[in-house]
Amino acid sequence: MKDILILGIETSCDETAASIVKNGRHILSNVINSQINIHREFGGVVPEVASRKHIENIAVVVDNAFQEAGLGYNDVDAIAVTNQPGLIGALLVGVSFAKGFAWALGRPLLAVNHLHGHIYANVLEHGDISFPAVCLVVSGGHTSLLYMKDINHYKVIGETRDDAAGEAFDKVARFLGLGYPGGPAIQKAAAQGTAGKMKLPRIFLDKNDFEFSFSGLKTAAMNAWKRIEKSRELEVTDLAAEFQQALVEVLVEKSLKAAKINRVESLLMAGGVAANEHLRFLMKEKADQENIKVYYPSLALCTDNAAMIAGVAYQQYITKSYAPLELNAHPGLLSL
């Protein structure tokens, strides 16, 4: 069978990314232009600034993806693009570019849900995942548990009622003056501190469901800091360590419970927060005790990238689920 080459384009937040993936599995190129240093001075992603960087960078990033793969534009069979969820102005740059590029090449356009991409990043690196599985999608915008019949079919069995885990990381990091982005900042500070010197709540809600809530933990951490900052009884690193520990414990416990109740042997993690080393370590340690196999993408594929977009779109190409030229971008999640 002929090899299928798909160009993926991703501009949903603050990375302009393009990648070419063969047959949904083999990454031929993976170009990412990160804006982290630009947004750091604002203390978070500024949508208009992100959109401006995307329109500046998109042509260069896509061209680099072809050069890195040693291919010409005409060699690709389809163009895949993230059209939801994300920052609307940012998404529109990728979607508009992809539509023009696909149309002028005479190739089909494939619309990809960013979160499907994150989940699929696992398959790009691990060919041996046994399904059904449970997947923890955990990022700046989402904290959800999915039951996955296979890589293309799943349903949401639980999600956060308020803040996403990554959002809590960002807000607490900013409050503690640790910088941006919050996940890596807290992880770094936590490595210098000791969890348990003070106690933050583990918010499990109803023990028997798979819902999350992080706003209470966030507020508790902020209140603790107001106290500690004056009394100096503890270091900010100790608070960071305890905050990370409290958040990770809840994620691990709920995910394992979901895996056990649904009798699955595989537990997947996806999204930017899945890059957190403590989460990776604790999830693996606890899952080993239950004989459940844990999968997560390498750090490069945990954060936003276009390889996951080009990869997950392969199935849509095979089933001819093409997007029309009317394709629009959607900030919210239409469906997971």
Next chain:
Amino acid sequence: MLILAVDSSTPVAGAAVVDEDRVIIESFTNYKKTHSETLMPTINRILRECDCTIGDIDALAVTAGPGSFTGLRIGMAAVKGISMAAKKPVVAVSTLDTLAGNIAGSNALVAALLDARKNEVYCAFYDASGIRPERLREPMACAPETFLSEARALADYEHKDKIILLGDGYYRYSDYFNTELTNRLIPIPGHLMLPRAAAAGILAAHKARQGEFADVFQLRPWYIRLSEAEYRLGKGEV
């Protein structure tokens, strides 16, 4: 030389194919529907209707600003994608120049102004006595009052008695401008008041003849304004 021109810089979505100074087909839509949904289907339709494929087109034109930040990026991103895939050069045209291109052979001072929200307009002034508008001042974003005093001063300086105002910035503040300018103002019919992709295409054909092509790897919209966040950080000009 066949040019495919695209404009999504204001609430109007436009696309046209022009051959030098001849308009072959034009689509103009001033109706609430997102440019993201309508622009590519419109381009696809007009090319089909004039029996063209993208391969027949010699160059692309895009209105690069000023205008709605998101609207500018929708048009420019699509044009960048088409340009790369079809290997066609791009000409970037000012939205304000495009508006001024609706008037020719007039001795009035022509001002193009777009609603920039926050009680400001994006504006530029032109001498439209020839076939193509000649820009007299660099475009700027300013309050309608500032715009008006500039317009008066410039008209006096250029010995122009009459003033023509074009663009949705006029509609936004029409009562104020009408009251202030009274019979100095020449009213213009509606079909000439908003940016036309055909006008962008004809201006682009001229630029193309001069070899003024944009580099798609470098091209970015002419926003005139910084983002809000950059203003708050105390950054300078764009």
